[in-house]
Amino acid sequence: MAEMTYRDALNLALKEEMRRDPSVFVLGEDVALYEGSFKVTRGLLAEFGEERVKDTPISENTIIGVSVGAAMGGLRPVAELMTVNFALLAMDQIVNHMGKIRSMFGGQTFLPMTIRMPGGGGSQLAAQHSQSLETYFMHCPGMHVLYPATPADAKGLLKSAIRDNNPVIFLEHELLYNSKGEVPDDPEFLVPIGRAEVKRPGDQVTIIAYARMTILALQAADELAGEGISCEVVDLRSLAPLDMETFLSSVRATGRVVVVEECWRTCGLGGEIASRIYDACFDVLQAPVKRVSGLDVPMPYSRKIEKICIPQVEDIKGAVRDVVSGRY
Amino acid sequence: MQTRLRMVLPDQELLKLYEQMFLSREFEERCAEQYAKGHITGFLHLYSGQEAVAVGATAGLHRDDYILSAYREHAQAIVRGADPRRVMAELFGKATGICKGKGGSMHLFDPSLNFMGGYAIVGGQFPISVGLAFSAKYRGEDRISACFFGDGAVNQGTFHESLNWAQLWQLPVLFICENNFYGIGTEVHRSSALASIHKRTCGYDIPSEKVDGMDVIAVYKAVKYAAEKVRESGRPYFIEATTYRFRGHSMADPAKYRSVAEHEVWKARDPLPNFAKQLLEEGIATQAQLESIEARCRQTVDEAVTFAEESPWPEDSSVYEDIYV
Ligand SMILES: Cc1ncc(C[n+]2csc(CCOP(=O)(O)OP(=O)(O)O)c2C)c(N)n1
Ligand SMILES: [Mg+2]
Numbered sequence: 001m002a003e004m005t006y007r008d009a010l011n012l013a014l015k016e017e018m019r020r021d022p023s024v025f026v027l028g029e030d031v032a033l034y035e036g037s038f039k040v041t042r043g044l045l046a047e048f049g050e051e052r053v054k055d056t057p058i059s060e061n062t063i064i065g066v067s068v069g070a071a072m073g074g075l076r077p078v079a080e081l082m083t084v085n086f087a088l089l090a091m092d093q094i095v096n097h098m099g100k101i102r103s104m105f106g107g108q109t110f111l112p113m114t115i116r117m118p119g120g121g122g123s124q125l126a127a128q129h130s131q132s133l134e135t136y137f138m139h140c141p142g143m144h145v146l147y148p149a150t151p152a153d154a155k156g157l158l159k160s161a162i163r164d165n166n167p168v169i170f171l172e173h174e175l176l177y178n179s180k181g182e183v184p185d186d187p188e189f190l191v192p193i194g195r196a197e198v199k200r201p202g203d204q205v206t207i208i209a210y211a212r213m214t215i216l217a218l219q220a221a222d223e224l225a226g227e228g229i230s231c232e233v234v235d236l237r238s239l240a241p242l243d244m245e246t247f248l249s250s251v252r253a254t255g256r257v258v259v260v261e262e263c264w265r266t267c268g269l270g271g272e273i274a275s276r277i278y279d280a281c282f283d284v285l286q287a288p289v290k291r292v293s294g295l296d297v298p299m300p301y302s303r304k305i306e307k308i309c310i311p312q313v314e315d316i317k318g319a320v321r322d323v324v325s326g327r328y
Numbered sequence: 329m330q331t332r333l334r335m336v337l338p339d340q341e342l343l344k345l346y347e348q349m350f351l352s353r354e355f356e357e358r359c360a361e362q363y364a365k366g367h368i369t370g371f372l373h374l375y376s377g378q379e380a381v382a383v384g385a386t387a388g389l390h391r392d393d394y395i396l397s398a399y400r401e402h403a404q405a406i407v408r409g410a411d412p413r414r415v416m417a418e419l420f421g422k423a424t425g426i427c428k429g430k431g432g433s434m435h436l437f438d439p440s441l442n443f444m445g446g447y448a449i450v451g452g453q454f455p456i457s458v459g460l461a462f463s464a465k466y467r468g469e470d471r472i473s474a475c476f477f478g479d480g481a482v483n484q485g486t487f488h489e490s491l492n493w494a495q496l497w498q499l500p501v502l503f504i505c506e507n508n509f510y511g512i513g514t515e516v517h518r519s520s521a522l523a524s525i526h527k528r529t530c531g532y533d534i535p536s537e538k539v540d541g542m543d544v545i546a547v548y549k550a551v552k553y554a555a556e557k558v559r560e561s562g563r564p565y566f567i568e569a570t571t572y573r574f575r576g577h578s579m580a581d582p583a584k585y586r587s588v589a590e591h592e593v594w595k596a597r598d599p600l601p602n603f604a605k606q607l608l609e610e611g612i613a614t615q616a617q618l619e620s621i622e623a624r625c626r627q628t629v630d631e632a633v634t635f636a637e638e639s640p641w642p643e644d645s646s647v648y649e650d651i652y653v
Contacts (some may be wrong), residue, residue, distance in 0.1 A: 025466070051466065057496065059489035062455040066493065069459020070446060071474075073394075075466060077459075092486075096449045097456065105445060105649025106427030125374035142651055165653035 002185055009151035010040045010116075013158035014078065016187045016312040018048050024162060027054040028063060028080030028116075037082050037120050038177055060086045064093035068101065071111040071167075078162055084119030084133050084171060087197055091136075098167045099142030113168070114161045120173045120212055120262055121299050121310050130198040130299035130306075132263040134210075137169045138240045140273075144193055145240040147171040148213035153237055156191030164193060173212040196243035197252065198250065201230035205320050206250040208273060209260040210236040213311060217260055218270060220316035229324055237271065247273070248280050255286040256323040265293035287323040292316050330602050332610060336545055337387075337610050343621065345387060345544050346607060349379040349600055351625040355412060358629045359402070359419060359433075367637070370554045371448075372433050373400040377574035381506050382407050382476075384547025385569075388553055388601035389474055389502075394444050394460045396453040396466060397476040398603045399434035400573075401446035405636035410436065422639035427600035429642045430650065442471070450511075451484030453477065459492045461499040465562065472500035472558045474551075480511020482525055491532040494564040501564040502554055503534075506541065509570075514587040526568035534564050540598040541569030564623045572597075 006014070013122040019071045026044055030128040032055040046191060056063050060081060067077035081087050087094065092320075094115070102110050121130030122308050137145045144166055149153040154172070163167040201223050207273040209217040219230035232254060234247045251257050259270040263323060270291035277289055322328050333342050348529050356374040375382065382403040396464050397404045402419075406412055410426060418425030419433050426436055434448040444460060447453040457475035464471045481487060482505065494501040506641050517523045526536040535557070539550040547569055554565040572594035576583035597616070607613040613621075 054497075057492060059493065061484075061486055062458070062489035062493055065452070065486065065490070066453020066459035066462060069444075069456035069461075070463045070466070071459070072439075072456070073460045073463025073467070075463045092449060092452065093455065097447070101445070104427065104431045104435045105652045106425070106430050108437055108439055112653045236383055244386065310634070314375070 001182045002182055004151055004183050005042055005177065006151045006154045006179050007038065009155035009157055009183045013155045014041065014044060015047065017159055017162040017188065018044070018052065020187070023074065024076045025052040025054065026078045026080065027067065029058055029082050029199070031055060031057055032219065036080065038174065039082065039114070040172070048101055048132060060089040061093050061145050063089040064098060065117070067100050067112060067113045068093060072101070072109050073112040076162060077203040079115045081117040082114060083115040084130060085129055085131050086115055087133065087149045092136070095140050099140045101141060104306050110165050111167045112165045114170050114210060116170045118172045118174045119264060120175060121306065122175050123161070124303050124306055126299035126301040126303055129323045130219045132294060134171060134239055135263050135267060135269050138269060143167040143240070144238065145171070146193065146238050147173070147183060147211040148236050148237060149176070149211050151179065152183045153191050154182050156189050157193070157237060160190045160193050169176070171211065175212055176215070177260060179215070184234065191237065194238045194243055196234050196236045196238065196246040198246065199235045200231065200233040202230040202254070204230045204254055205256040205258060205323055206232050206234060206247065206254045206322065207258045207260060207316065208236065208247050210239060213262055216311065216313050217316055220313045220320065223313070224317055224320055229320060237249055244276060244280070248277065251277055252281055252284050255284050257289045258292060258316065258319045259289060260292045260316055260321060262294050264296045265291060266296050267321040268293055287326065288328050289326060290319045290323050292319045329651070331545060331605060333380040333545065333612060334610065336549065340608060341387070342612055343617070345383055345548070345620045346603055346618070347625060348407045349544060350622055351628060352379045352382065352406060353600060354400060354625045354629045355406060355586070355632070358633060362419070362581065362633065365644045368433070369421070370432055371399065371577045372419070374575045374576065375403045375573070376399055376561070377594065378506060378508060378571045379403060379464065380543065380544035381504070381549055381569045381571055383609045384544040385474065385504055385551040387548045387566035387591065388551030390471065390558070391452070392442060392471040393555065394400060394442050394457065395472065395476070396444045396457045396460070396473070397449060398478060399446055399448040402433070402435055405436040405443050405499035408440045410438050412628055412632040413635035415621060417639045420636040420639070421641070422636055422640040423526065423642040423646070424635070428646065429648070438503050450475070451486040454484070454486040455493070456503055458494050458499055459650040461494065461501045462497065464497060469557070469611045472502055472555060474502045474504060474555070476506060478511060478515070479505060479507040479509060479516050479525060480519065481634065482528060482551045483519060491534055491564065493623065495532045495534055498562050499564065500558045500562050502551070503566045505566070505568045505569050507570050508573045510577070510586070512581070528568060529566045534566050536568065538570065540567045541571030542599050542602070544599055544603055569614050
């Protein structure tokens with residue numbers, strides 16, 4: 001174990017996988033010489049050289065299309081899109097090509113590729129640079145979607161993503177890059193895709209969250225413990241496939257649920273999870289599933305009002321108190 | 329000025345070109361018939377008229393070279409070696425189809441032939457062909473990536489992004505534009521500010537040339553030369569082949585936007601009878617030989633139709649298969 005940042009854990013995962021498998025290469029805007037706009041690819045060019053660490057033009061759709069072709073040709077591309085917002089320019093290659101190719105070609109090929117994209121809001125970057133688009137990808141069959149909350153999960157999940165033979169959307173939260181945590185040193189440490197984790201046990205309320213929302217949920221759970229409310233925090237980690245077993249078994253034990261999502265509420269993942277909970281265990285619920293969501297608005301710049309649009313610890317605590325007290 | 333055929337290829341190879349063009353035409357015309365009968369459904373874009381491009385170009389490439397195309401790609405797949413029975417079965421939506429009935433007319437694929445797909449998003453194949461070329465270079469493989477597309481595709485962002493990228497990274501991509509002068513009902517000069525498509529590569533410093541896409545030998549020579557250039561230099565090259573589709577854009581299109589006179593001009597340049605005439609005139613084939621080739625092609629397509637008809641439908645359970653590894 002070593003303490004390191006989420007950024008360094010991702011960086012280490014990239015280095016370990018590039019050392020392990022010569023077919024892994026990294027491409028993206030400013031990933032080589034500039035070492036990444038969030039410095040996740042620091043040191044890669046120096047260690048692995050220009051053949052394997054490739055700066056690209058500002059051509060998002062083609063970054064993904066080239067990765068698709070390279071994966072089809074037998075390589076393991078790890079593409080970085082500078083931020084998830086720019087993935088919207090690549091949606092054709094992501095959805096129409098990457099997500100369809102294996103199926104529409106009758107399983108005759110596969111695409112072992114990973115797309116890393118920093119995302120989320122909270123840095124006063126305004127409407128075009130603060131989006132949480134995770135559900136856009138969750139909606140599409142043909143790809144996995146991962147979103148780690150801790151440095152250990154960041155490392156273990158990225159390594160699993162790179163080794164996986166399916167296309168993986170790998171989201172990274174911009175406000176977590178400097179967060180620190182213990183990370184296993186073992187280069188074979190992997191976090192399995194499709195497995196949620198109970199990050200804090202509790203017995204009165206299940207809080208289901210992911211990425212930065214997990215961190216806020218843990219803080220809320222801590223503070224609520226002081227009020228005598230015991231919360232279990234389930235960190236989804238993998239948004240597609242969803243680990244229903246883990247969150248449903250928690251819900252069956254507590255009977256009360258709060259889902260925390262940074263994305264917009266409309267068609268958000270909270271609605272999907274709530275629906276799955278109602279289908280699977282309506283009978284055990286003692287309160288409706290409560291959602292804490294990003295507001296359905298384009299993100300404003302001013303920090304005074306930006307805060308209102310992103311779930312905060314107080315919002316989570318309020319929602320928990322509501323489901324416990326029966327004031328929903 | 330026509331070249332004397334024997335100066336270009338041996339007799340057997342010339343006859344093979346004729347056979348491939350005839351098979352392609354026969355296959356397409358039988359597809360139209362099967363569509364009318366309701367055996368083929370969905371979108372069906374036929375290649376009749378453009379055969380000299382697929383046949384000449386494929387002959388100019390190596391068997392290891394990748395080929396990618398758009399949705400009008402039956403001929404490219406079959407000429408590369410795809411089994412016509414399994415292609416027809418795919419069009420019928422049968423389990424024995426080349427993609428198990430999941431792709432249909434627009435999504436043929438056979439990696440064992442390095443035929444890396446038909447793509448139905450206009451311009452979708454550009455970056456994928458660049459990525460395949462990158463993988464070949466990265467792995468030290470001696471192959472190039474040949475990317476076919478239409479005149480309509482050159483106004484997509486991926487066209488420009490991919491030309492720039494292929495030249496920037498020095499990748500072996502041969503871009504082959506099949507200019508049939510229309511993107512559905514829009515003529516080139518109504519969609520492209522510079523209608524002379526091969527000139528559009530100058531912004532990326534990619535050498536390009538224009539070739540008569542109704543002349544199989546001209547296409548063969550141009551592609552062979554270009555493919556060798558790409559192989560030697562490791563850099564992209566661009567060919568514009570001018571051609572014409574004798575049918576509408578798809579089966580749904582009666583092609584009313586084209587004049588009869590225009591159609592007649594191009595019909596007179598039909599690559600099949602013209603090449604047959606040349607083969608006869610130069611004494612490479614007798615009428616009887618050509619007829620036996622034609623009969624063989626008809627039989628191949630007959631067998632393909634029978635195979636498709638008799639094949640089973642996919643199982644319902646197959647909808648969940650082949651999505652994830
Ligand atoms: C991105 C996208 N936009 C529009 C279409 C609809 N569409 C299908 S074919 C076509 C015309 C393409 O013309 P061209 O590239 O010249 O190919 P051709 O059909 O002549 O072979 C259009 C607009 C599409 N399939 N994909
Ligand atoms: Mg056209």
